[in-house]
Amino acid sequence: MANIISDETMEYVGILAKLELSDEQKEQAKKDMARMLDYIDMLNELDTSGVEPMSHVFPVNNVFREDEVANGDEREKILKNAPAKKEGSFMVPKTVE
Amino acid sequence: MQISSMTALELGRKIRQREISAVEAAEASLARIREAEASLNCFVTVDEEGALARAAEVQKAVSSGTLTAPLAGVPVGIKDNMCTEGLLTTCSSKILYNFKPTYTAEAVLNLEKAGAVIVGKTNMDEFAMGSTTETSAFGVTRNPWNTEHVPGGSSGGSCAAVASGEVPYALGSDTGGSIRQPSSFCGVTGLKPTYGTVSRYGLIAYGSSLDQIGPIARDVSDCAAVLETIASWDRKDSTSVKREDCDFTAALVDDVKGLKIGIPSDYLAAGLDEEVKAAILKAADVLKTKGAQVEEFDLSLVEYAIPAYYVIASAEASSNLSRFDGVKYGYRAKEYEGLHSMYKKSRSEGFGEEVKRRIMLGSFVLSSGYYDAYYLKALRTKALIKQAFDRAFEKYDVILGPAAPTTAPKLGESLADPIKMYLGDIYTISVNLAGLPGMTVPCGLDAKGLPIGVQLIGDCFQEKKIIRAAYAYEQGRGPWELPAPACVAGTADAAGGNGGCADGGVRTAAGSGCADDGARTAAGKGGI
Numbered sequence: 001m002a003n004i005i006s007d008e009t010m011e012y013v014g015i016l017a018k019l020e021l022s023d024e025q026k027e028q029a030k031k032d033m034a035r036m037l038d039y040i041d042m043l044n045e046l047d048t049s050g051v052e053p054m055s056h057v058f059p060v061n062n063v064f065r066e067d068e069v070a071n072g073d074e075r076e077k078i079l080k081n082a083p084a085k086k087e088g089s090f091m092v093p094k095t096v097e
Numbered sequence: 098m099q100i101s102s103m104t105a106l107e108l109g110r111k112i113r114q115r116e117i118s119a120v121e122a123a124e125a126s127l128a129r130i131r132e133a134e135a136s137l138n139c140f141v142t143v144d145e146e147g148a149l150a151r152a153a154e155v156q157k158a159v160s161s162g163t164l165t166a167p168l169a170g171v172p173v174g175i176k177d178n179m180c181t182e183g184l185l186t187t188c189s190s191k192i193l194y195n196f197k198p199t200y201t202a203e204a205v206l207n208l209e210k211a212g213a214v215i216v217g218k219t220n221m222d223e224f225a226m227g228s229t230t231e232t233s234a235f236g237v238t239r240n241p242w243n244t245e246h247v248p249g250g251s252s253g254g255s256c257a258a259v260a261s262g263e264v265p266y267a268l269g270s271d272t273g274g275s276i277r278q279p280s281s282f283c284g285v286t287g288l289k290p291t292y293g294t295v296s297r298y299g300l301i302a303y304g305s306s307l308d309q310i311g312p313i314a315r316d317v318s319d320c321a322a323v324l325e326t327i328a329s330w331d332r333k334d335s336t337s338v339k340r341e342d343c344d345f346t347a348a349l350v351d352d353v354k355g356l357k358i359g360i361p362s363d364y365l366a367a368g369l370d371e372e373v374k375a376a377i378l379k380a381a382d383v384l385k386t387k388g389a390q391v392e393e394f395d396l397s398l399v400e401y402a403i404p405a406y407y408v409i410a411s412a413e414a415s416s417n418l419s420r421f422d423g424v425k426y427g428y429r430a431k432e433y434e435g436l437h438s439m440y441k442k443s444r445s446e447g448f449g450e451e452v453k454r455r456i457m458l459g460s461f462v463l464s465s466g467y468y469d470a471y472y473l474k475a476l477r478t479k480a481l482i483k484q485a486f487d488r489a490f491e492k493y494d495v496i497l498g499p500a501a502p503t504t505a506p507k508l509g510e511s512l513a514d515p516i517k518m519y520l521g522d523i524y525t526i527s528v529n530l531a532g533l534p535g536m537t538v539p540c541g542l543d544a545k546g547l548p549i550g551v552q553l554i555g556d557c558f559q560e561k562k563i564i565r566a567a568y569a570y571e572q573g574r575g576p577w578e579l580p581a582p583a584c585v586a587g588t589a590d591a592a593g594g595n596g597g598c599a600d601g602g603v604r605t606a607a608g609s610g611c612a613d614d615g616a617r618t619a620a621g622k623g624g625i
Contacts, residue, residue: 009461016460017415018422019453020441032454032515033461039516040404040462043474046481053476056306056336057292057483057532057557063335077199083429090424095436 003037005030100125101262102579105171105319108265112159112170119159119170119214123152126172126216130263137239139248139258141177142185143217148172152214159212167322169212174258174267177218178225179205179310180299184215188301189233190223192447193427202299203334204268204310204327211326219267220254223449224418225275225303227251228518229511232451237508240283241580242547246505249279255313256283260579266314266323270300271535272307273406274500274525280313280537281500281550284579286567287313288320291557292532293338295324296331302417304410305336307529315579317538317567321345324560340558348561353569354388356562359493361396364524370503373549376541377499380551383573384497384566394492398485401478402527403519407455408462408475409530414452415459421447454515483531490556495566497553499524500537504547524552534560538567539577 010030014021021029075088084091100108100122111117127145134140152172158164175181178188180198187193201209209215222232230238230253238253240246241261248257252269256279259267269276271289280287288311295310302308312323325346330339360381365374385391423429423443430442448456462471489496501521511518528535534557537550551570555563571577 012464013457013461016464017453017456018419018437018440018444019448019456020438020445029454029457033458035516036407036454036458037471040408040471040475042404043401043408043478046398046401046478048474048477048481051477051480053473054480054483055476057530058336058338060336063332065332074199078425081196081199081426083423083427092424093433093436093439 002041003034005034101129103265104315105265106167106322109167109169109171113165115160119152119156119212120149122170123148123172123214123216126264129261130216133241133261133263136244137241137257137261138236139219139238139254139261139263140174140217141187141189141220141233141235141254144184144215147184148214148216155212155214164212166211166326168208168326170214171212171266172216172264173208173213174217174219174255174264175205175215176221176252176255176267176269178221178270178301178303179268180301181205181215181218184218186218186301187235188224189221189235190448190452191234191428192421192444194234195428196426198299200299203296203329203331205299207327207329208268208323216264219252219258222251222253223452224301224414225251225270225272226414226451226455228274228278228521229506230254230279231508231512232449234449239508240505240547242284242505243545246507246547247282247511249282249501249505251275251279252287252313253279253283256280256285256287259283259285259313259315262579266312266319268310268323268327269313270308270310271529272304272410273529274522276311276313277500277525277535277537277550277552278522281539281552282505282548284539284548284550284577285313286316286320286536286538287311288324288536288560289528289534290324290328290560291338291534292529293336294328294340294343294534294560296329296334296337298331298333302413304413305417306413307406307410309529316577317564317571318346318349320536321349321564321568342558342561345560345564348564349568350565351569351572353384353566356384356389356495356566357493358384358389358391358495358497358566359394359489360391360497361399361489362393363396363399364498365393368502368520368523369499370543372543373499373501373503376543376549377497377551380540380570380574381497383570387569387573389566391497394489396485396489396496398478398482399523399527402482402530403523405475405478405482406522406526406530407458407519408471409479411455411459412463412472413459415456415463418448418452418456423447451512451515479530482527486527486531486533486556494559494562495553495555497551500550500552501525504543504545504549528554532557534563536563536567538570540570540574
C-alpha cells in the first residue's frame, strides 16, 4: 500500500468532515481511504500538463437576477422540520457564554 | 390487458378516452404495490390517501377537458431524493428520516402540471451513493426478475417498481450511472439527459456538476414523453440550459439509415461478461440490419474515468452534505455536549458507512496540501475525457456499448469491496463527467434469466439521436416482456428468492395471494 494515512490526518479529516469516529471506525476509515487513494493515484499515469481543470462542461457564467421575494412567510412550515425550536427560531445548544 | 402491464402512454390514452379513470389507474397501481412490496421493497413511502385524492382531482380536470396532456392521470413513483411538498423525502437516509419538504422539486412540479399522480417515493442507495440500493437505511430493494439479486442503483427502487408493474414509470437521478445501470439490471428503459436539461431545483444534491434527473419507463416512447414533460429552463437552477428542442417525442422514428454508430473497443475489453458482450453486439447488429453504419473505435481513457469521478463526486458530496447538521431538519443526536458535538454526533449517527466514506474522501481531496494533487488532477482528467468524446462525436452520431460489465449481482456481494463496486460503473460514469445524454434499453437475458441493457450515448443536446436509435432498435428487437405479477409477488420471504420465475417459461398472470404488509403509509417507516 503506497498511501499511509496517519492518525493526525484522520483527525484533521474528521474535523473537516464534522464526523466523530470510534477508534475501531477510525482504523477502518484509514484503511479505506489509503486503498482509495492508491487507486486514485492511477491518474498520475496521465500527463495533464497544460490541461485546464474543467469544473463544468459548458461555459457557466454568473447568472444575475433581481433579488426579489417570490414566496410568502414560510416560517411556520419550515420550523415544522426543526429538531428543536424556540420563539419562532431554530434552537441549538448554547454557543456563547 | 391489465393496467399494471400498460405503458404510461397507453394508460394515459385510455384515461383520455374515458376507458379507465385516473382513480382506477391509481387504485391498480396501489393494489400492485400492496401485492409486490413484501418481496421487493421498492418504496420508502407509499402515499395511498394522497394519490387517490389527487387522482380524483386530475380526473375532474380530464373530464372537463382542461387537462389533455398524454400523461394526465398516470401514476408515477418519484425517487426519494426529490423534494415533494408535505410528503416524506428521506434520501433513504436516517439523517432525513422525518423530513417533509416545504416545496416540490421543479421536475416533479412539471409532472404535476401535466396531471401526474404520485403514488410514492422510491427506495435508493443512501444519498444516491451506491450501485445496488443496498446502502438504503430503509432496507434493500430486490430485483423483480430474481429476488436474490440486487436491482442495481442508486435508482434501484424506481427501476424495480417499473419492472414489477407497480408504476408505469418513475423518475430517477443519475450522477454516475444511477438511472442507466439499474435500468439494465431490471430490464427497463432509462434516460439520463444532457446536463442542464432538467432542473435540479429540489433534487437533494450529491455531485452537483454531475447530477441529472431523468425518466425510467417500460419503453423508449414513454421515456421520450416523460423527458419532454420534465425538461425546462429554470431560473432557480443556475446550471439550467435554455433549450428549444425539447419535443423529444418527435424523434420516435423507426429509421436509422445512415446513422453512424461507434462501439468503443475499450468497452468490449477484458472485464466485460461474455453474455453481456454477445447481447450488446446482437443489438448493434439489429441497428446495422436497419441501415446504420456500425464500427468499433478506440475511445481511450476509459479506466481513468472511475478515479476521476470518485474524486470529483466525493469532493462535491462533502460540500453538499455539510448542510445536514441536526439544526434545521432531520435527525439530531440525543446526547451531546455543545454545538460542535451536536453537529458531529448527529452526522455520525445519521449517515451510513458509504456516505461517511465519501464525505471523508471528499474532505481530504479538497484539503490544503492535497487539493492540487487530487481535486485539480481529477478536473484535468475530466477535461481529457471530454476531449476524447468530442473526437468520437466528430465521427459518430451515437456511441453504443454495455451499461454495466455484468448482469445484476446477488445481494450482499458488492458492498464488501467498495473499489470492486466502483469498477462496475466503468461504462456509465464518463458520460456524467462529459455531461452527455445516455440511455439504456433492454436487449436480452443471460443464462440466469437476468436482463441485459444496451447503452446508447449521444453528444451534448443530441437526445433525439439516441432516442431515434433506441426506438428503431426497440422496433427491431420486438416486444419485451417484464416479469409477470405472479413471479414477483409473495414468493419470497426475507431470505428467499424466486429463482425459477425469471426464465420466461412461467410468466402467468395468475394471482399471488400475497399478504398486504409490504406498503407503508405516508407516515413513513419511522421508528429510528
